[in-house]
Amino acid sequence: MKKEVIMPSDKTILRALAGETLPTPPIWMMRQAGRYLPEYRETRAKAGDFLSLCYNPELAAEVTLQPIRRYGFDAAILFADILLLPQALGADLWFVTGEGPRLSTIKSADELSALKPISDIHDTLGPVYETVKILSEELPQETTLIGFAGAPWTVATYMIAGRGTPDQAPAHALKEENQAVFEGLLKVITEGTIAYLSRQIDAGAEVVKIFDSWAGSLSGADFVNYAVKPTAEIVKALKKRYPDVPVIAFPRGAGESYAGMHAATGADCIAVDDGVDAAWVAKYVQKDGCVQGNLASSHMVTGGRGLIDETQRICDALSGGPHIFNLGHGITPDADPKNVALMIETVRNS
Numbered sequence: 001m002k003k004e005v006i007m008p009s010d011k012t013i014l015r016a017l018a019g020e021t022l023p024t025p026p027i028w029m030m031r032q033a034g035r036y037l038p039e040y041r042e043t044r045a046k047a048g049d050f051l052s053l054c055y056n057p058e059l060a061a062e063v064t065l066q067p068i069r070r071y072g073f074d075a076a077i078l079f080a081d082i083l084l085l086p087q088a089l090g091a092d093l094w095f096v097t098g099e100g101p102r103l104s105t106i107k108s109a110d111e112l113s114a115l116k117p118i119s120d121i122h123d124t125l126g127p128v129y130e131t132v133k134i135l136s137e138e139l140p141q142e143t144t145l146i147g148f149a150g151a152p153w154t155v156a157t158y159m160i161a162g163r164g165t166p167d168q169a170p171a172h173a174l175k176e177e178n179q180a181v182f183e184g185l186l187k188v189i190t191e192g193t194i195a196y197l198s199r200q201i202d203a204g205a206e207v208v209k210i211f212d213s214w215a216g217s218l219s220g221a222d223f224v225n226y227a228v229k230p231t232a233e234i235v236k237a238l239k240k241r242y243p244d245v246p247v248i249a250f251p252r253g254a255g256e257s258y259a260g261m262h263a264a265t266g267a268d269c270i271a272v273d274d275g276v277d278a279a280w281v282a283k284y285v286q287k288d289g290c291v292q293g294n295l296a297s298s299h300m301v302t303g304g305r306g307l308i309d310e311t312q313r314i315c316d317a318l319s320g321g322p323h324i325f326n327l328g329h330g331i332t333p334d335a336d337p338k339n340v341a342l343m344i345e346t347v348r349n350s
């Protein structure tokens with residue numbers, strides 16, 4: 001039988017990113033490959049630990065595909081982590097079970113200059129590009145492949161503190177106490193991210209997303225200089241090389257500063273967290289282009305009528321423009337896989 005050929009422009013995620021208002025929003029979910037899925041836990045156990053999974057192209061591709069098989073999401077996101085880039089730059093990286101990441105820290109000019117040159121990062125990141133390549137061959141043809149990296153500020157907060165922090169205090173302290181080292185580190189991460197995302201695109205990523213998970217802890221001029229500008233620089237460099245590859249920017253916690261972010265960053269789509277109301281997003285953000293979001297991930301734990309009503313409310317509020325349905329942040333390990341199916345069913349019948 002002749003296989004129906006789906007052109008890239010028929011992929012719903014790419015159509016939304018190009019600015020099209022679709023009758024039903026396409027959907028994917030942050031951390032869709034993760035610990036809430038028994039099949040993920042099984043593959044992770046086979047890999048040994050989280051980082052071994054990230055650097056094993058066959059198994060990383062397998063966990064990326066699991067939520068696509070189970071749910072038929074419209075996009076797959078490469079399975080990797082934003083902290084692989086610091087590791088590729090020479091930082092030590094390990095994960096403490098139940099606690100999160102640990103890294104060697106960068107706080108001085110000497111530590112900054114001891115990082116590897118950008119051209120060396122691909123030695124470490126090669127397996128990630130291989131994962132992308134496998135996925136671009138194995139994904140269903142209607143599924144869009146998203147590559148990603150962390151935004152410089154967010155990655156810097158981990159490199160400076162050596163771990164996740166509730167308030168990013170060590171990064172704020174370095175910013176005040178040694179601006180040259182702080183800005184030098186952002187510059188290295190910015191250049192590394194451009195190189196890293198370029199290789200992901202070369203390997204087959206059709207969209208890239210920049211995660212600025214801690215953007216919300218910057219305010220005023222700092223928000224502009226350290227969240228908006230580095231992301232804008234990455235977008236500009238990628239657009240120059242790959243004018244047709246859409247970029248999603250996620251300045252989490254930006255609040256009112258989400259307004260104007262399309263123009264400020266040059267991104268095709270702004271992902272919004274659940275700290276802003278969908279009706280507000282429609283009026284002040286979606287008027288400028290595609291938006292992605294923003295169901296609170298707690299609904300994946302609680303489910304029921306609350307999940308259905310809130311999903312419908314978000315779909316309705318954002319139905320007048322380009323919208324990709326997603327959570328406001330990653331799904332948590334305690335989520336019930338049945339609630340994910342309920343969310344998808346609700347979106348597709350909205």
Ligand SMILES: Cc1c2[nH]c(c1CCC(=O)O)Cc1[nH]c(c(CCC(=O)O)c1C)Cc1[nH]c(c(CCC(=O)O)c1C)Cc1[nH]c(c(C)c1CCC(=O)O)C2
Pocket residue numbers: 029030031032033034035044050077078079080081082083099100101148150164211213330
């Ligand atoms: C800040 C950040 C990190 N990583 C990431 C961010 C930005 C997004 C966000 O704010 O959540 C991004 C990320 N991390 C992971 C992905 C894969 C793709 C996806 O499914 O979204 C993506 C896009 C896998 C992962 N990254 C991590 C896991 C869990 C690891 C495990 O299996 O034990 C997964 C599936 C580990 C990780 N990685 C990181 C932390 C703080 C942790 C520990 C917290 C936790 O355990 O959830 C750093």
